[in-house]
Amino acid sequence: MHPVIAIEQLTKTYGSGHTALRDINLEIRKGEIFALLGPNGAGKTTLISIVCGIVNPGTGRVLVGGSDIVRDYRAARSKIGLVPQELFNEGFESVWATVRFSRGLFGKKPDDALLEQVLRDLSLWDKRDARINELSGGMKRRVMIAKALSHEPEVLFLDEPTAGVDVELRRDMWQMVRRLRERGVTIILTTHYIEEAEEMADRIGVIRRGEIILVEDKARLMKQLGKKQLTLQLQRPLDAIPAELATEPLQLADSGHQLIFTFDTQREHTGIAELLKRLAAHDIDYKDLQTSQSSLEEIFVDLVRTHT
Ligand SMILES: Nc1ncnc2c1ncn2[C@@H]1O[C@H](COP(=O)(O)OP(=O)(O)O)[C@@H](O)[C@H]1O
Ligand SMILES: [Mg+2]
Incomplete structure (x- = not known):
């Protein structure tokens, strides 16, 4: 089976001269939960941002569902939902308007029943008429997730999803991730919290100083490297x-x-x-x-x- 994401020989050097990614080769399988684990500054956000078309790729090639992220940018991007590490939201719009608009951006036909389900799943339905700038940080993050899911992406990226998040949101988020996986959505999350990878992932990739040093099934990794x-x-x-x-x-x-x-x-x-x-x-x-x-x-x- 074709991988849902194929990253080939990707190297990224920022304008500052800093090489954030070095010869990354990585394939993500359809329907898996993949955890990209690495310390701060390892290159996780850079990698995700390139796949999502936010940061210019350096050299190399990235395919999302067979579409090249540069040549077929729109096709590639429409298959992806991204929940970024940093919160940013247009403040004065209502939750409902924001999520609806977000779906429209990807050229999808309105589907209010679907958006209602997304908001209900994220315990946001009661807040649908609230302005985003009136919401708490946790609620804002839920809105970011709702936006990322509004166009029914095949692949969902969660960049440090639970950094600074309360217990309740964390629990809801993992429930949601499991539900999405049951529907065949591929999930890629970055984290430097190991428990998260341990609990959630099917496979784990470890990135360090811009290099992937290991990719392995979680169960096998724990068995191979686990000492008693x-x-x-x-x-x-x-x-x-x-x-x-x-x-x-x-x-x-x-x-x-x-x-x-x-x-x-x-x-x-x-x-x-x-x-x-x-x-x-x-x-x-x-x-x-x-x-x-x-x-x-x-x-x-x-x-x-x-x-x-
Ligand atoms: N826009 C940028 N310009 C220059 N260097 C950057 C930029 N963004 C990130 N970096 C550097 O690239 C490296 C990887 O950063 P990042 O991808 O954010 O790592 P992580 O998400 O794993 O913490 C870090 O050394 C960071 O300082
Ligand atoms: Mg990061």
Whole structure:
């Protein structure tokens, strides 16, 4: 199947001389939720802005639903909804007029039933006659989302959708994202909140200093890179790990009351049985033990750190 978005050899250097994107190659599959994860300044907004036609592409090629974003700008743009990182709204219009106008901009026939559903889904229906400048920040953001959905895009971009957003909006937003996906809409979100990618995404791309350093199915990423830890609550605290155990991947924590063993979930032999025997041989007793799996957050921090 053709990807819904194909980005080929995209490099972008701003007028300042700063190269924000370097040789990006990325394909987005139809109907997936793709999270583009990266620290501030990595190039996420630049990439989205190019695909949406807001920032001039440098060199390379971008196709949206088969349409080239430069040669077939209107066709490409009409397939996309964008909820930008920064809030901006025309203030004096009503919510309803704004959303209706937005649909018209894309040359779509009026469809008030559809727009009503969009506003209801975003808990904006009661506010349809309110002027946008009278709304709270959270409500304004909902209006931005409604505008982005007004022309029934195939692909929805959410640039840092939950940065500075209240819990309620965050929850509504994720419900909406799931509903859209069920209808076959492709969703691309950027975030530097790892929990978000962990909770929502089918695939994750990690971008760092303008380069995509990894693209992977979320489940596989977590499995491949996920390390497990075994934490032992010691009967008697240790000052140091005995020299004979120095070759083991062990750390002391909680002022010597905890001994932490890190093991690889992919390995056939975790080494736990061996470790427990060796501890017994050194008279290191424990009263409790538990295991935990590293979160995507730890995986991400590791990745960004090791790719220097
Ligand atoms: N209009 C611009 N002119 C020059 N440099 C820019 C411009 N916009 C962004 N940058 C720079 O490009 C890099 C990537 O920025 P951005 O795409 O906003 O990253 P992110 O969204 O991942 O935080 C940053 O170093 C930023 O300072
Ligand atoms: Mg950004």
